[in-house]
Amino acid sequence: xxxxxxxxxxxxxxxxxxxxxxxxxxxxxxxxxxxxxxxxxxxxxxxxxxxxxxxxxxxxxxxxxxxxxxxxxxxxxxxxxxxxxxxxxxxxxxxxxxxxxxxxxxxxxxxxxxxxxxxxxxxxxxxxxxxxxxxxxxxxxxxxxxxxxxxxxxxxxxxxxxxxxxxxxxxxxxxxxxxxxxxxxxxxxxxxxxxxxxxxxxxxxxxxxxxxxxxxxxxxxxxxxxxxxxxxxxxxxxxxxxxxxxxxxxxxxxxxxxxxxxxxxxxxxxxxxxxxxxxxxxxxxxxxxxxxxxxxxxxxxxxxxxxxxxxxxxxxxxxxxxxx
Ligand code: TYM
Numbered sequence: 151x152x153x154x155x156x157x158x159x160x161x162x163x164x165x166x167x168x169x170x171x172x173x174x175x176x177x178x179x180x181x182x183x184x185x186x187x188x189x190x191x192x193x194x195x196x197x198x199x200x201x202x203x204x205x206x207x208x209x210x211x212x213x214x215x216x217x218x219x220x221x222x223x224x225x226x227x228x229x230x231x232x233x234x235x236x237x238x239x240x241x242x243x244x245x246x247x248x249x250x251x252x253x254x255x256x257x258x259x260x261x262x263x264x265x266x267x268x269x270x271x272x273x274x275x276x277x278x279x280x281x282x283x284x285x286x287x288x289x290x291x292x293x294x295x296x297x298x299x300x301x302x303x304x305x306x307x308x309x310x311x312x313x314x315x316x317x318x319x320x321x322x323x324x325x326x327x328x329x330x331x332x333x334x335x336x337x338x339x340x341x342x343x344x345x346x347x348x349x350x351x352x353x354x355x356x357x358x359x360x361x362x363x364x365x366x367x368x369x370x371x372x373x374x375x376x377x378x379x380x381x382x383x384x385x386x387x388x389x390x391x392x393x394x395x396x397x398x399x400x401x402x403x404x405x406x407x408x409x410x411x412x413x414x415x416x417x418x419x420x421x422x423x424x425x426x427x428x429x430x431x432x433x434x435x436x437x438x439x440x441x442x443x444x445x446x447x448x449x450x451x452x453x454x455x456x457x458x459x460x461x462x463x464x465x466x467x468x469x470x471x472x473x474x
Pocket of ligand 1: 158160161171172173280284294296297332334336342
């Protein structure tokens, strides 16, 4: 069997957080060994909310550097900016014309905004269609994502199947890949970690800021002496992501035994996060020192991404009835 095509994206709406890292970046980096991996900086998606040009540009570069620093190998995987292959917006339009409105009315980003009383933009409404275009343009088999994106991959599958019924087998039908233990990383307040909940821990926080954030994790008000339930604690849940199995077993035992306060557990968690990302911090500083390195990687990524995207668009236009 041919090597699978793996594809995923991340929005440059700010710097990545632990949810992005464990939900998508780390699994994506593991996948680069097993197939042809394509990862992109979803700047068109970020434009649903980021309307300051300098921020969009800076965040796009920063997120790309973060991904490289964490181990994305541009020799193995293709790293590119979504907007460097603008054909994706053409495919999004074609798919839009096949998308029933109720399918999008059901999607959570749009529903959340309506529930909050915000008037959503057309971009937020159509967001899952652009995502489908990303996935289908590159003939992707596997899409590594966190659980919050599963619904969008399902929309993509439905649209691909519908197009294939109408126009012949033009699209590969993709599968999501979700690592169960990392499907939903919890934030400082115990809800899903998300920029929109303002409860995130960044991968590359300064030491003092990171310590302050970890110390602000919300806990119950059990006294130091009381035995505590490790299964109910987001401190333990986060520690599992960065600590060794022995360290986790020790923390769980100390929770159950009583006699240790949440402050102590938080200090251990801080150490765990700080050490986990130490090698990546060093690598990031090296990469950031010479902007030409990133420029070259992104230019090469755009070239390799276009080499897949252009033949897809030719096939799709022809099958749908466009052109001579
Ligand atoms: P974004 O930038 O919101 O999130 C990037 C990835 O991080 C995952 N994630 C989480 N995983 C576990 N726990 C969390 N708390 C958590 N928070 C975020 C997300 O599931 C995601 O995988 N729409 C996408 C970007 C995108 C894309 C695509 C992805 C655009 N086109 C095509 C795959 C295929 C997004 O919202 O990314």
